[in-house]
Amino acid sequence: MRKIITSVVIAFAALSAGTAFANTGAVKLMDAGGSYNGPFGRFDRAQLQRGFQIYKEVCSSCHSMNQLHYRNLGDKYGPYYDPKYPNPNDNPVIKAIAKGYTVKDVDASGAPVDRAGIPADRFVAPFASDYDAKQANGGVAPPDLSVITKARHGGANYVYSLLLGYDHTPPHDLVIPDGKSYNPYIAGGIIGMPKQIVDDLVTYADTPENKGIKATADQEAKDIAAFLTWAGDPHQTERKSAGIATLLFLFIMTIFTWMSYQAVWRNVKH
Amino acid sequence: MSGPSKYVPQSGFEKWIDKRLPLVRFAYDTMIDFPTPKNLNYWWTFGAILAIFLGIQIVTGIILVMHYIPATDRAFMSIAHIMRDVNYGWLIRYMHMSGASFFFLAVYMHIFRGLYYGSYKEPREVLWGLGVIIYLLMVMTAFMGYVLPWGQMSFWGATVITNLTSAIPFVGESIHNWLLGGFAVDQPTLNRFLSLHYLLPFVILGVVVLHIWALHVPGNNNPTGVEVKDVEKETLPFHPYYTIKDAFAILVFLMVYFAFVFFAPEALNHPDNYIPANNQVTPAHIVPEWYLLPFYAILRAVDFDIIPGIFTAKLGGVIAMLGAILVWLALPVLDSSKIKSMRYRPLARIFWFIWIANFIFLGICGAMPAQAPWTWLSKIGLIYYFSYFLLILPLVSKFEKPKTPPASIADSIANAPKGEEPNPNIVGVVQN
Numbered sequence: 001m002r003k004i005i006t007s008v009v010i011a012f013a014a015l016s017a018g019t020a021f022a023n024t025g026a027v028k029l030m031d032a033g034g035s036y037n038g039p040f041g042r043f044d045r046a047q048l049q050r051g052f053q054i055y056k057e058v059c060s061s062c063h064s065m066n067q068l069h070y071r072n073l074g075d076k077y078g079p080y081y082d083p084k085y086p087n088p089n090d091n092p093v094i095k096a097i098a099k100g101y102t103v104k105d106v107d108a109s110g111a112p113v114d115r116a117g118i119p120a121d122r123f124v125a126p127f128a129s130d131y132d133a134k135q136a137n138g139g140v141a142p143p144d145l146s147v148i149t150k151a152r153h154g155g156a157n158y159v160y161s162l163l164l165g166y167d168h169t170p171p172h173d174l175v176i177p178d179g180k181s182y183n184p185y186i187a188g189g190i191i192g193m194p195k196q197i198v199d200d201l202v203t204y205a206d207t208p209e210n211k212g213i214k215a216t217a218d219q220e221a222k223d224i225a226a227f228l229t230w231a232g233d234p235h236q237t238e239r240k241s242a243g244i245a246t247l248l249f250l251f252i253m254t255i256f257t258w259m260s261y262q263a264v265w266r267n268v269k270h
Numbered sequence: 271m272s273g274p275s276k277y278v279p280q281s282g283f284e285k286w287i288d289k290r291l292p293l294v295r296f297a298y299d300t301m302i303d304f305p306t307p308k309n310l311n312y313w314w315t316f317g318a319i320l321a322i323f324l325g326i327q328i329v330t331g332i333i334l335v336m337h338y339i340p341a342t343d344r345a346f347m348s349i350a351h352i353m354r355d356v357n358y359g360w361l362i363r364y365m366h367m368s369g370a371s372f373f374f375l376a377v378y379m380h381i382f383r384g385l386y387y388g389s390y391k392e393p394r395e396v397l398w399g400l401g402v403i404i405y406l407l408m409v410m411t412a413f414m415g416y417v418l419p420w421g422q423m424s425f426w427g428a429t430v431i432t433n434l435t436s437a438i439p440f441v442g443e444s445i446h447n448w449l450l451g452g453f454a455v456d457q458p459t460l461n462r463f464l465s466l467h468y469l470l471p472f473v474i475l476g477v478v479v480l481h482i483w484a485l486h487v488p489g490n491n492n493p494t495g496v497e498v499k500d501v502e503k504e505t506l507p508f509h510p511y512y513t514i515k516d517a518f519a520i521l522v523f524l525m526v527y528f529a530f531v532f533f534a535p536e537a538l539n540h541p542d543n544y545i546p547a548n549n550q551v552t553p554a555h556i557v558p559e560w561y562l563l564p565f566y567a568i569l570r571a572v573d574f575d576i577i578p579g580i581f582t583a584k585l586g587g588v589i590a591m592l593g594a595i596l597v598w599l600a601l602p603v604l605d606s607s608k609i610k611s612m613r614y615r616p617l618a619r620i621f622w623f624i625w626i627a628n629f630i631f632l633g634i635c636g637a638m639p640a641q642a643p644w645t646w647l648s649k650i651g652l653i654y655y656f657s658y659f660l661l662i663l664p665l666v667s668k669f670e671k672p673k674t675p676p677a678s679i680a681d682s683i684a685n686a687p688k689g690e691e692p693n694p695n696i697v698g699v700v701q702n
Contacts, residue, residue: 039533067350146350150536151544187554235360242361243532247525254521261514268506269683270308
């Protein structure tokens with residue numbers, strides 16, 4: 001038994017060494033306090049809806065989310081999931097959201113047309129091309145947000161910290177070019193995106209779930225972080241539930257295997 | 271431990287097939303009756319664990335290819351499609367991703383065990399050599415697999431590593447362009463990497479078959495390093511004794527693996543690989559996956575030209591990196607000690623522990639930016655890495671005064687205190 005423990009400890013040490021040195025963030029991030037952290041953490045549906053609202057009303061004017069379709073918003077564990085509509089394409093809320101967008105398409109003859117969005121459409125991007133996005137944003141295209149929490153060290157905490165990180169004094173030797181801002185949470189400290197998140201940026205829907213929730217900058221940043229975490233990892237809840245079941249199963253099976261092992265070796269001196 | 275087969279065909283079918291193609295006899299001899307030393311410890315379970323992981327990687331990989339699109343403008347999105355829209359695609363991909371890490375974790379345990387118990391010594395030199403080839407193939411496969419998602423780290427990792435071929439004097443540039451199918455990593459590179467990433471696991475499978483064959487001729491080494499003298503007294507049939515023990519170890523290992531798959535699937539992945547490949551933007555730090563970091567540190571440690579223009583720093587680094595793996599092949603010659611197990615080699619044992627610590631230390635150096643103090647720390651690591659094989663082991667095996675190993679496995683078992691693994695010191699006293 002001692003040997004097993006030793007092996008497991010060594011295995012973990014090797015793995016955690018690998019993990020620890022993958023994290024080389026310079027500035028300590030603030031904790032977004034997500035309800036979705038940890039094996040038992042789950043998304044708060046009302047928070048995902050608030051986060052989507054901010055994305056829709058604010059972020060989406062510059063940032064695309066090209067890995068998402070409107071139907072995803074009605075997927076199980078998603079912001080607008082409704083058990084009455086297991087197929088999110090039938091969900092009237094999703095249909096209404098999609099309809100609010102104009103999608104560029106071609107008709108049967110191949111001529112370009114504009115039509116209303118449907119749940120099966122991808123999120124409409126703010127710019128027609130990468131080139132346009134660069135032109136409109138000082139030469140650097142705003143990053144796509146589909147997997148932004150996976151594409152940055154710290155994930156949700158990074159998003160939360162960055163959005164609230166505009167009020168720090170820059171170091172005296174750092175020159176901030178015109179039209180750029182100082183933000184200690186971005187590599188290099190200089191960010192193209194101006195400060196966006198302020199108190200009462202949006203008006204949250206007056207629903208029972210949102211009772212007592214005020215649209216403070218802090219709350220808004222947390223809600224966006226939650227929404228983007230869901231968007232980057234929409235199967236997180238399923239994954240964690242499946243994980244708990246799998247590990248329970250393996251644990252029980254391991255105990256039985258251990259007992260069989262002891263029984264088989266009972267009379268062997270080794 | 272090949273000997274006369276003890277298989278007796280029972281049913282009519284078994285008798286019929288045994289005269290024509292003795293497949294059942296083969297399976298019986300290798301998986302059921304195979305005599306295995308009684309005194310193996312848990313370090314010997316990693317072979318079975320590795321077999322399971324080769325299986326996991328091949329099965330999940332075959333499914334992933336059904337949904338993956340090897341086109342530079344679509345590969346990244348096809349991974350997103352797998353993660354979001356394919357039924358249980360997230361599970362299959364996360365199993366494949368974390369599977370690579372755990373495959374390497376297990377192979378390192380397996381290699382370290384071989385180094386400690388002298389499993390490379392006579393009569394297992396071929397077995398060991400095949401193992402080194404498997405490891406080399408694993409590294410190539412893992413590297414090419416990491417390119418396929420076509421993220422930033424995929425692209426730049428591929429650029430840095432394929433660029434190493436250009437270090438070869440005179441023909442380097444031609445080889446580089448031939449390997450890439452162009453002047454830079456692009457569509458032709460992605461296509462051939464997918465092809466090879468799909469091919470190599472089956473080559474590995476073939477070499478694994480040879481590896482197991484080469485194991486079954488001399489039989490297992492064991493913690494005492496003393497060869498089996500009495501098959502009756504010192505060995506057990508593989509089944510059920512080792513099938514059940516390996517099953518237990520596999521399950522324990524799988525629990526750790528699945529904990530990562532389900533609860534921390536991105537913990538071992540670099541975030542930059544979720545940014546689509548962009549040949550105009552170089553990431554701040556280009557780092558390989560954790561399991562290749564020690565060799566990456568060795569590559570970067572040679573940062574000075576040996577002969578400017580001909581024997582460049584780059585070429586030196588490539589030779590050091592490849593040499594770091596190939597030197598394992600020469601171990602049976604370099605270590606001439608007659609004693610196999612480090613249990614009875616007090617001096618060599620200390621150097622082995624330092625070597626393991628140094629290997630992990632090199633891994634840390636590999637993860638760090640190429641600047642002081644990490645550049646010269648990697649050099650120290652590199653010097654010890656090679657000294658262990660080329661200097662320390664040859665000398666220690668000449669001058670070391672080893673302890674006396676037990677006369678036989680049976681002796682070691684008989685003298686072990688009840689309920690404990692045989693203790694080398696006690697065995698030594700009894701021997702004297």
